[in-house]
Amino acid sequence: TRAWRGLIEEYRDRLPVTTATPVVTLLEGGTPLVPAHRVSALTGCEVYLKVEGLNPTGSFKDRGMTMAISKAVEEGAKAVICASTGNTSASAAAYAVRAGLTCAVLVPRGKIAMGKLAQALVHGAKLLQVEGSFDDCLEMTRELSENYPIALVNSVNPFRLQGQKTAAFEIVDALGDAPDIHCIPVGNAGNISAYWMGYTEYAGDGVATRTPRMFGFQASGAAPIVNGAPVTHPHTIATAIRIGNPASWQLAEAARDESGGVIQSVTDRQIAAAYKLLAQEEGVFVELASAASVAGLLQAHEQGLVDPGQRIVCTVTGNGLKDPDWAISGAPTPLTISIDAHAAATALDLV
Numbered sequence: 001t002r003a004w005r006g007l008i009e010e011y012r013d014r015l016p017v018t019t020a021t022p023v024v025t026l027l028e029g030g031t032p033l034v035p036a037h038r039v040s041a042l043t044g045c046e047v048y049l050k051v052e053g054l055n056p057t058g059s060f061k062d063r064g065m066t067m068a069i070s071k072a073v074e075e076g077a078k079a080v081i082c083a084s085t086g087n088t089s090a091s092a093a094a095y096a097v098r099a100g101l102t103c104a105v106l107v108p109r110g111k112i113a114m115g116k117l118a119q120a121l122v123h124g125a126k127l128l129q130v131e132g133s134f135d136d137c138l139e140m141t142r143e144l145s146e147n148y149p150i151a152l153v154n155s156v157n158p159f160r161l162q163g164q165k166t167a168a169f170e171i172v173d174a175l176g177d178a179p180d181i182h183c184i185p186v187g188n189a190g191n192i193s194a195y196w197m198g199y200t201e202y203a204g205d206g207v208a209t210r211t212p213r214m215f216g217f218q219a220s221g222a223a224p225i226v227n228g229a230p231v232t233h234p235h236t237i238a239t240a241i242r243i244g245n246p247a248s249w250q251l252a253e254a255a256r257d258e259s260g261g262v263i264q265s266v267t268d269r270q271i272a273a274a275y276k277l278l279a280q281e282e283g284v285f286v287e288l289a290s291a292a293s294v295a296g297l298l299q300a301h302e303q304g305l306v307d308p309g310q311r312i313v314c315t316v317t318g319n320g321l322k323d324p325d326w327a328i329s330g331a332p333t334p335l336t337i338s339i340d341a342h343a344a345a346t347a348l349d350l351v
């Protein structure tokens with residue numbers, strides 16, 4: 001056994017890098033695949049959580065960012081830009097520091113979780129809050145990167161998906177083969193597309209004997225792919241996936257159709273319930289958007305789409321600490337007591 005070297009070194013032969021590529025890494029990837037006992041019991045399946053919140057900046061975005069930033073440096077970029085619901089900006093800001101690049105970020109004002117805002121600011125990104133949606137921000141960053149010397153590191157940058165596909169490799173490497181079903185939240189739709197690339201690549205090369213059915217889940221107030229039309233004013237408590245016109249829409253539909261999967265919507269109520277279940281019954285603290293994968297699995301199980309005994313992986317995309325406001329708002333206010341062990345014993349129902 002040896003130390004994890006970051007996903008570019010671990011999967012170098014499967015990524016578009018050469019010896020000339022300067023590897024910008026925070027040793028991302030290699031995240032745990034945690035057995036989910038409670039979700040398994042509820043579904044009669046063998047369910048695992050791919051805990052992407054344990055990446056260096058607390059989300060799966062680091063997988064794409066190590067690739068996008070490394071390639072940007074290789075191509076001589078001095079500055080990078082992204083639109084974000086928060087996690088991409090946190091990741092871009094950190095990897096830009098690592099590479100000595102300037103980082104600009106456009107976010108929808110008032111719609112990103114506090115921890116993510118803190119990350120972009122502490123890493124010194126130039127952050128602009130736009131009075132609009134994520135989709136407006138993405139449109140602006142595309143225009144800016146076309147007209148000014150600044151490289152776009154959103155998932156429309158193909159190197160992002162290349163990095164993100166490694167999560168599928170890790171799952172097959174850990175389980176010995178692909179799962180039956182893979183559940184994943186869908187926002188801008190890059191990640192579901194990247195996983196499908198990874199699974200098909202491994203199956204094509206005989207590393208896996210099969211590919212999973214891809215089950216993608218959007219929030220019901222931000223479900224353009226499910227509705228079959230862009231959503232002009234997307235709304236959901238899961239701000240990370242509050243997206244009305246996903247950039248990788250076609251790729252996500254291809255992943256769904258080629259894999260024999262589904263893309264469905266789950267309500268904010270279902271997302272909040274899955275968030276709580278993961279925190280209180282699995283011991284895994286994820287952010288709201290991440291819980292959409294588990295909310296979706298439970299829904300698909302209810303609908304009879306899931307055969308008993310199947311092996312299922314749910315990607316939980318981001319760390320719960322990203323959004324302390326939501327976590328605290330749903331919890332009881334802690335009692336305050338004096339320095340008195342007996343008072344503590346009473347308050348704790350020990351007496």
Ligand code: F0G
Pocket residue numbers: 059061083084085086087088089155185186187188189190191192240241287289290317318
């Ligand atoms: N989960 C989390 C925690 C996310 O931050 C995102 C996307 C997704 C799921 C959806 O992934 O876009 O590849 O379908 N966040 C982007 C951002 C949009 O700006 O951080 P997707």
